[in-house]
Amino acid sequence: MSIIEKSNAEKSGKANTEKYVQLENVEMTFSTKKGDFNALKDVNLSIKQGEFISIIGHSGCGKSTVLNLIAGLLVPSSGFLFCAGREIATPGPERAVVFQNHSLLPWLTCFENVHLAVERVFGGETKAQQVARTYAALELVGLSHAVEKRPNEISGGMKQRVGIARALAMEPKVLLLDEPFGALDALTRAGLQDELMRIMQKSGATGVMVTHDVDEAVLLSDRIVMMTNGPSASIGEILTVDLPYPRKRLELAENAEYNHLRSEVLKFLYERHAKKAA
Amino acid sequence: MNTMRLSKSLIDTLPRKKVVANATTAAAENVHKEPSATSTEAELVETEVKAKVADKPLPKPTEPKSKLVVNIEQLLKSVLPAIFGLLLFVGIWTLISHQSPNLPGPMKTWDAAVTLFSDPFYDNGPNDKGIGWNILASLQRVSLGFGMAALVGIPLGFIIGRFEFANKMCAPIISLLRPVSPLAWLPIGLLVFKAANPAAIWVIFISAVWPMIINTAVGVSKVPQDYMNVAKVLNLSEWKIVTKILFPFVLPYMMTGVRLSIGVAWLVIVAAEMLTGGVGIGFWVWDEWNNLNVEHIIIAIFIVGIVGLLLELMLTQIAKRFSYE
Numbered sequence: 268m269s270i271i272e273k274s275n276a277e278k279s280g281k282a283n284t285e286k287y288v289q290l291e292n293v294e295m296t297f298s299t300k301k302g303d304f305n306a307l308k309d310v311n312l313s314i315k316q317g318e319f320i321s322i323i324g325h326s327g328c329g330k331s332t333v334l335n336l337i338a339g340l341l342v343p344s345s346g347f348l349f350c351a352g353r354e355i356a357t358p359g360p361e362r363a364v365v366f367q368n369h370s371l372l373p374w375l376t377c378f379e380n381v382h383l384a385v386e387r388v389f390g391g392e393t394k395a396q397q398v399a400r401t402y403a404a405l406e407l408v409g410l411s412h413a414v415e416k417r418p419n420e421i422s423g424g425m426k427q428r429v430g431i432a433r434a435l436a437m438e439p440k441v442l443l444l445d446e447p448f449g450a451l452d453a454l455t456r457a458g459l460q461d462e463l464m465r466i467m468q469k470s471g472a473t474g475v476m477v478t479h480d481v482d483e484a485v486l487l488s489d490r491i492v493m494m495t496n497g498p499s500a501s502i503g504e505i506l507t508v509d510l511p512y513p514r515k516r517l518e519l520a521e522n523a524e525y526n527h528l529r530s531e532v533l534k535f536l537y538e539r540h541a542k543k544a545a
Numbered sequence: 546m547n548t549m550r551l552s553k554s555l556i557d558t559l560p561r562k563k564v565v566a567n568a569t570t571a572a573a574e575n576v577h578k579e580p581s582a583t584s585t586e587a588e589l590v591e592t593e594v595k596a597k598v599a600d601k602p603l604p605k606p607t608e609p610k611s612k613l614v615v616n617i618e619q620l621l622k623s624v625l626p627a628i629f630g631l632l633l634f635v636g637i638w639t640l641i642s643h644q645s646p647n648l649p650g651p652m653k654t655w656d657a658a659v660t661l662f663s664d665p666f667y668d669n670g671p672n673d674k675g676i677g678w679n680i681l682a683s684l685q686r687v688s689l690g691f692g693m694a695a696l697v698g699i700p701l702g703f704i705i706g707r708f709e710f711a712n713k714m715c716a717p718i719i720s721l722l723r724p725v726s727p728l729a730w731l732p733i734g735l736l737v738f739k740a741a742n743p744a745a746i747w748v749i750f751i752s753a754v755w756p757m758i759i760n761t762a763v764g765v766s767k768v769p770q771d772y773m774n775v776a777k778v779l780n781l782s783e784w785k786i787v788t789k790i791l792f793p794f795v796l797p798y799m800m801t802g803v804r805l806s807i808g809v810a811w812l813v814i815v816a817a818e819m820l821t822g823g824v825g826i827g828f829w830v831w832d833e834w835n836n837l838n839v840e841h842i843i844i845a846i847f848i849v850g851i852v853g854l855l856l857e858l859m860l861t862q863i864a865k866r867f868s869y870e
Contacts, residue, residue: 374793
């Protein structure tokens with residue numbers, strides 16, 4: 268996209284559904300005590316509205332950095348990021364984040380944790396409407412029974428559900444998930460993946476998920492962005508997952524296309540961009 | 546207090562292990578010996594005796610002790626060492642007082658204390674008031690100085706912890722002034738306030754403010770980045786950040802600062818009052834030294850200790866109430 272086009276997109280402010288979230292020549296350099304560390308270089312990516320993207324790569328390849336850049340928690344050293352035609356400079360309520368370690372505030376109940384987000388985004392509504400929104404978000408993730416519990420009184424899976432509820436309660440245009448199920452056991456993870464799939468279908472939001480679970484990436488995504496190893500990591504390949512929805516975990520296990528995609532990702536990770544054991 | 550807790554826990558754990566060991570060995574011997582038909586009478590008797598010896602001071606595990614007995618046992622376990630320690634202390638005190646005739650022994654001090662506390666709130670003019678008035682006067686000064694220190698120190702701690710610029714701005718001043726003995730500030734207080742009482746409160750303020758600033762600031766700087774990221778993503782206002790994230794997280798740190806402060810304030814008040822005079826436990830000590838009433842000085846030491854302990858206990862309880870865990 269040339270500069271003229273970009274400024275046009277900014278002027279109109281209209282959401283380009285084909286390039287809803289856009290990263291242009293993004294480069295990220297962190298200044299550390301040992302000198303500058305170039306984490307990302309030449310990252311170009313366009314995400315369609317309503318699409319679900321997974322970013323996969325070895326640890327330390329800058330996956331989370333990409334997510335934090337889209338979230339607006341980090342500012343790129345050079346390059347541009349756009350969401351709905353506007354440049355991303357700060358975090359905004361249209362881009363909600365589900366954190367890896369759930370990041371719930373331990374002194375607030377599940378209700379209060381979610382309500383904190385609702386109050387801020389829907390400050391114009393009445394108190395009753397806000398409360399209803401909070402309950403609705405908790406119900407969506409199946410936690411109506413635990414609203415008054417504190418985070419340390421519920422299981423890891425439930426905490427992550429609250430994290431998802433908090434993000435969804437903001438009714439975001441883009442849901443950013445940073446290894447959302449990484450800290451959970453396999454069974455809980457599978458259950459939550461199915462639930463996330465259902466919720467994303469229902470809400471129609473755009474999703475960007477960082478993961479290092481190949482099955483999770485293939486199961487949930489429309490496209491899988493595979494990143495090369497850092498430093499100066501970039502996007503290696505993008506794999507389109509053309510599997511029909513609703514996707515059923517058990518049926519897919521014997522699906523030839525699914526298994527092909529899965530092995531494609533594995534080949535990328537372990538043949539072309541294998542990481543030496545640290 | 547810590548040593549007391551330590552000894553209590555040691556005593557709690559040690560004998561219980563023994564109980565278990567004794568009970569199991571006795572049981573094991575019974576199992577081994579009783580069913581064997583060939584065992585001689587002597588052997589049986591022996592086992593019984595052994596079992597009895599093992600069991601005697603400790604009831605069998607199958608027989609649950611009555612709740613009262615358990616409670617009394619636990620009370621004794623926790624209180625006995627403390628009583629023992631106190632007796633030892635009084636014993637050493639008695640020995641020393643026998644060697645040094647000027648130092649009153651425990652009995653003499655006790656008698657003086659009984660007379661003293663029989664009328665704690667008499668008032669014979671500004672220089673002769675009951676011990677109760679003196680304690681209250683000191684407590685009032687401490688609470689005023691301490692309260693003002695909290696009002697200044699806690700918000701300042703928040704600002705220093707939250708904003709790097711404020712931190713760098715205040716760091717040199719704080720590190721320069723913090724190690725100064727609080728009493729060095731007394732002349733400045735006297736000069737500025739031109740009265741003894743505000744000067745004493747000023748000294749308390751200065752001594753109590755540092756731990757509160759520093760602990761609050763440390764707490765704020767330790768807020769996990771995750772929580773701050775949540776605040777950023779949710780786009781929380783500064784007020785919400787302070788009330789919903791910083792304050793609950795910093796509270797335990799703050800309470801540590803408050804506890805340290807009250808300890809220091811109470812330490813300093815005695816010295817400050819010795820210098821400023823008037824009514825108060827510190828001045829009372831000095832007054833009794835001039836009267837050569839050594840019993841009263843010893844009583845004052847106990848009073849200061851007990852009041853300090855109570856203040857600390859009170860704040861620990863408050864801190865527990867505020868903890869979110």
